[in-house]
Amino acid sequence: MGRFTLQSRIDCGDRTTSVALLEIRELSIRYRTAGAGVQAIDGVSLELEAGGSLGLVGESGCGKSTLALATLRLLPPQAELAGTIRFAGQDVGGMKERQLRQIRWRRAAYVPQSAQNALVPVHSLRAQFRATAAAHRMRATEADRRAAALMRRVELDPALLERFPHELSGGMRQRAIIAMALLFEPELLVADEPTTGLDVIVQRQTVNLLRDLRAERNLALLFISHDIGVVAELCERIAVLYAGRVMETGATADVLGSPSHPYTIGLRRSFPDIRDPERPAVSIAGHPPRLAEALAACPFAPRCPFAQPVCVAVQPPLVAIAEGHAAACHFAGDAAAMRSAANRPGLWDGARAA
């Protein structure tokens, strides 16, 4: 594994403590706006091990991109952060620009949302590989050598390096961006909705590519999607976000096999189930809350078919319901009953306030 191996253990006297590659603790992010501001992330704690995979899933506007940008300190200046983000044990918030440059691209690469449109239209792919390389002091000859190898690896003809972005299909541009993200052989890839907007076949190819790249490079993946099915295919662990908070988290098999938060139960039902193709996909009525407005104690209460008066009065903490599996619902202990009730016709049809 050589150069891909993270120095992920630090010595504490005679004790050795394992350090997560990415560790987020009690992170809150607020955007200053002309109004009262937007609480995009609210008290989120997550971890990703070296070589591991974590899927962030949730509907549009729940804070996924904000969290992804924060991991590499790429947020706009109007974002205010509280809490900590550590990369390989180092506090990202406290880093000087020079230290950040050592990490961005080199150790942690970011594939932005709508990456297919992120390439500079007036430059060839080769020029864009070289510009990225030059910004991190890699020589053009080395950049060319790596670019050709990476293009082959993502199953694109290296001759396409001479082409301009508009000459490639959306799927090809996505592959080229992924190849560029791997230029410095990072340990972490943060990929924001890389399958969104692609047709089903290209989505499948992208998922397969990311899965293979992870395996062969021991690449950790923070994968963001609104599509729980895609996350299920790629990620060992999952965190379900709603209104900037973690509703449920754990091993993907546990969270999707035994969802214990009504939002996860509803989200799961809103996508087709390959194990039960006859089951119709039923969407959750209503919309996520606007984060510029005050929320109910449980932000999902206005859409939750199981809501009770306590849900709007007391914020449900994220508590463990099994080893490594936690949910933020007052009634997570009754999850089995909620899962069976979830099949009742009409249950998800109407928004209701508690």
Ligand SMILES: Nc1ncnc2c1ncn2[C@@H]1O[C@H](COP(=O)(O)OP(=O)(O)O)[C@@H](O)[C@H]1O
């Ligand atoms: N630069 C910004 N200024 C103000 N509000 C923002 C900004 N970027 C995002 N938001 C708001 O933060 C919330 C979370 O957005 P985002 O992280 O993009 O969610 P997602 O990626 O899950 O769709 C949304 O309410 C969005 O409108």
Ligand code: SF4
């Ligand atoms: S705390 Fe109440 S409103 Fe929130 S998800 Fe659980 S049952 Fe629904």
Ligand SMILES: [Mg+2]
């Ligand atoms: Mg987003």
